Amino acid sequence: MQDLTRRTVIGGAAALMLAGRAVAQTGQQTIAPVDPGDEMVPLWPGAIPGRQGSRIARKVNERSKTLGFNDRWMTGIDTPALVVKRPARPNGAAVLLMPGGGYGFLAYDNEGTEQARWLNALGVTCFILLYRLPGEGWGDRRLVPLQDAQRAMRVIRHGASGFGVDPARVAIIGFSAGGHLAGSLATRHGETVYAPVDAADRLSARPDLAGLIYPVVSMDAAITHKGSRDNLLGPTPTAAEVAAASVDGRVTAATPPVFLAHASDDRTVPVANSLSIYTAMLTAQRPAEMHLFDEGGHGFGVRLPKTTPAAAWPTLFATYAARKGIFPA
Template identity: 70%
Template sequence: MTPTRRAVLGAGAAMLGAAAGPGALAQTAPGDEVVRLWPGRPPGARGTGIVRKVTDNSKDPAHPDRWVMGIDDPVLVVRRPARPNGAAVMLVPGGGYGFLAYDNEGTEQAAWLNARGITAFILVYRLPAEGWDQRALVPLQDAQRGMRVIRSGAARFGIDPARLAVLGFSAGGHLAGSLATRHGEAVYAPVDAADRMSARPDLAGLVYPVVSLDAGITHVGSRDNLLGPSASAEALLHASVEKRVTAETPPLFLVHASDDRLVPVANSLVLYDAVMKAGRKAEMHLFDEGGHGFGARLPKEAPGSAWPALFHSYGVRKGVFRA
C-alpha cells in the first residue's frame, strides 16, 4: 500500500521507493535545465553514500506525485515561462525534512508561476538526517546558496535580481521562513564569487508552514529530522522562525487552513504576531477547510484555492511581480 503523506510525516523520515540509476536525478526529465548548487562537495559532506530514491504516489502517469529522498548533490531545476517578465521564485517543497514533495510543491507550483510570466527554480535541497555534519544548517546552506546562485546568474536566467521571491510549503515553509529571517547568517564558508551576492529574498511566501519548534505547536517529525530527537532548548529556540524576525525580514505572505491536523495553524499565527511586533510587513490568509499539503490542488469551489492568485497580487503590490 502506498504510504500517505500524513503517515510518513507523522512518523518522521521513512525509506521510500527504489534507488535511481547511477548519476540519475531520477525525478527530472531529459529536457530539464538543472543547475548544481555547489562546485564541489557540499558543506558537511562525510563521504558516505547517499542514494537517490523516488516514490510516485500517483496512479495517473500524466500527473506524477513524486517524493524524493537521498539528495547528495543539491540542485535547482529551472522552469522558464513562455513570456518571462523578469520576476523569479525559488520553490521549496516540503516533506517534514524527510523527503521532498517534488510535484505537489514543486513542478505544479512552477506551472502556475510560469503562466504568470515568472521564472521558477525548484530547490532540491539536502535532507538533514541523511548523514551530514552540522545537520541543522544543511537545508539553510542550500537555500542561501540557491538564492545566491540565482542572483549571480540573473543575466543568464533573464531575471531581475531585485525581484526574487521564495515560496515554501510545510517544512519547506520553515526553510523559506528561515531564509527570510536568517539570510545574513554565515552558515557556510564562501566557495566562489556567487557567495558575494545577497541571500535575502525580496518576498517570502509560506504555505501551511512549520514555524515554531516549541513542543506545544511544532511538527515533531520536522523538528527531529532537522535537529535530532535530543535537541537542546537553545537549538530549538535558534531554529524557531518566529524568534528570528528582524528589521531585515522581507514581506511575508502566510497561508494556512484552520483544520490542518498535521501542522497547527498556530504556527502561522505566532509568526504573524512576531512580524507585527517587529514593525515588518505581512499578509495572512486563513481558511477554515483545506487540511495539510493541498498545494495548488484544492477544488475551485474551495476558498483556499484562491491562494496562488492572492500571493501573486501581494507580490505585485510589493513590486516583485507584474500585473
C-alpha cells in the same frame, strides 16, 4: 535589498551558466535530470558542506496511481541543485520554490512542478530547490537545508542575466517544512552558515518576498510538527537549538515581506505556526499578509477544488507580490 547591486550581479552572471540543459556537472559529480530535458544547476562547484562519506543516492517514489499525473516524493539528495522552469514569456520575476516533506523527503510535484506551472503561466521564472535532507548523513544537520537555501539565492542572482530575471525581484515560496526553510532564509539570510566558495557568495541571500504556505514555524513542542523537528534537529534537541531554529523568534528589521496561507482544519501543522510568525512580524513592524481558510487541510498545494476556500491562495499571493513590486502589476 542588502549588499546587492544589479550591475554587480549582471556583470558576474556568465560564470554560472551551463552549456546544456539535460545534465549538469559539479566537480566529479553528475546531476541527472529529474525529467528529460530539465535544466539542472548545481549549487556547489566543489565539495558539498558537511559531506561525511555516507552513501546517498537520489530516489524517486511515484505515489500517483493515475496515468499521466505525477505525485513524486524524492529522497537521497546527494547533490543539491536547482531545477529551472522557464516561462514562455518571462517578465523578469523569479520564485525559488521549496517543497515540503517534513525534512524527510521532498514533495517534488505537489509543491514543486505544479507550483512552477501556474507561476510560469504568469511569466515568472521558477527554480525548484532540491535541498539536502538533514537526516541522511550530513554533518551539522541543523544547518544543511539553510546552507542550500542561502547558496541557491546567491546562485540565482549571480546568474540572473542568463536566467532572464531581475535580481531585485526574487521571491521564495515554501510549503510545510519547506515553509520552515523559506522562513529560515527570510530571517537568517545574513547569518554565516558555510564558508564562501566563489564570487556568488559575495551576493545577498535575502529574498525580496517570502511566501509561507501551511508552514512549520516554531520548534516548540506545543505547536511544532514533530517529524520536521526530529529530522532537522534530532530527537533530543537542546533548548538553544530549539530557539535557534524557531523562525518566529528570528524576525528582525531585515526580514522581507511575508505572505502566509494556512487552513484552520490543518491537522498536521497547527495554524498556530502561522499566527506566531504573523504576530512576530507585526511586533517588528514588518510587512505581512495572512490568509487563514476555514477548509483546506494540509499539503493542498494547488490541487484543491475551486469551491474549497484555501484554493484562492495562489491568486492572493500573486496580488500581494504585484503590490510589493515583485510581479508586474
